[in-house]
Amino acid sequence: MAEGGDGVAQQAELRRIEGNACFKKARLGAAIDCYTEAIALCPDVAVYWMNRALCHFRRKEWAKVEEDSRRALALDDTLVKGHYLLGSALLDKEEFALAIKEFEKALNLLKSANSTDKMAEDIWQVLAKAKYLDWEKHSTERVWRIQSLKEACESALQEHHFLSGTLVEDSDGSSNEYSEQIKMLSEVFSKATLADTPVDVPDYLCCQITFEIFRDPVITPSGVTYERAVLLEHLDKVGNFDPVTREPLKEHQLVPNLAIKEAVQAYLKEHSWAYRLN
Structure with a gap:
């Protein structure tokens, strides 16, 4: 039985090597077939799933990238490329927070291994993109909520002064209580949006x-x-x-x-x- 198992493992490894050769020649379909055969022979080897995920990544087949990278990480959670590919698939789905977690895991793994892998730059680039897109998404929502709240407060303030008879401006053109409160309200909401307002970095x-x-x-x-x-x-x-x-x-x-x-x-x-x- 042991010899038979070794034989299967050797066959799977040969399929992987053949798949790598096809991948280098950009024959992605052939490479996928080779890795698929290796997976069928030895489904518990993470690198086979990882290599096939990389082929799907090159083809931008994101659902397949996510599926294969998750299978690889279930077998070995220390795969830097696994977290990078999974993060990329999640980024395409606009699941920014989850993508950020995967990219950060990848960078932390490189850091803990004291690695100078050139992949670190690629990971940082997509991490920055994910964090910006995540901010942009939530910023739009926050700005909309703040604007809605501002309009509601202005409406309530106007109604209050209308009912109390203090809505009309003073005859001499000077500011009255209503206009002063509207001004203060505007200042408060302007400050609330400052964090979401891009400026030049110091x-x-x-x-x-x-x-x-x-x-x-x-x-x-x-x-x-x-x-x-x-x-x-x-x-x-x-x-x-x-x-x-x-x-x-x-x-x-x-x-x-x-x-x-x-x-x-x-x-x-x-x-x-x-x-x-x-």
Whole structure:
């Protein structure tokens, strides 16, 4: 029985290898067939489900991506790609909050493994998109509710002053109690919508090269803070010097700017619209 089991596992692995070859050649249909055969032989191997989900991802067949990535994660919840693909499928369904959770799980797994996987950038991009879309959806709802409440309050205030005979403006054109209360009401509701009103992100929270909000800020010996990935690219392709001060600079001299990172996280928590990508 053991030999028979080993034989089945070997056949499944051969189908996976063949599927990988087809995938590299963009023969997605053939790759799906190979992974499907591998799954039929060994349904408890997470990577087979994961590979087939990736094929569906390339085809944008989101329902199938969700189904296969869920099956893969049920077998192995530490699959970074599994959470990324599931999040992408949920994002397509506009289930933003659930998508955000999956993308954050993927990033946390990479972080806990101290991985420098290039996939981290892709995950951050879709996470930012999901958070912005989630803010946009709820912001629209909040603005509508606030506007409805404002109109109801104005109507109630007008009715109150009409019944009390204080609705007419003073003859000298000066403000009366009714107009003052309407003005105060408008100010209150204007402040209530400030958090949902996009403005320019403060300069100190943005990289001096990209002018985008920081994700992984590092500070140089010259005291200038940059986005790590962007600065590393500068050092590699342009030269070993600080882009602003022109002082000599090597990678080992970079220090994480934890204060700015915490400030960015606090700002994004209060202003989710800032996740909007440039």
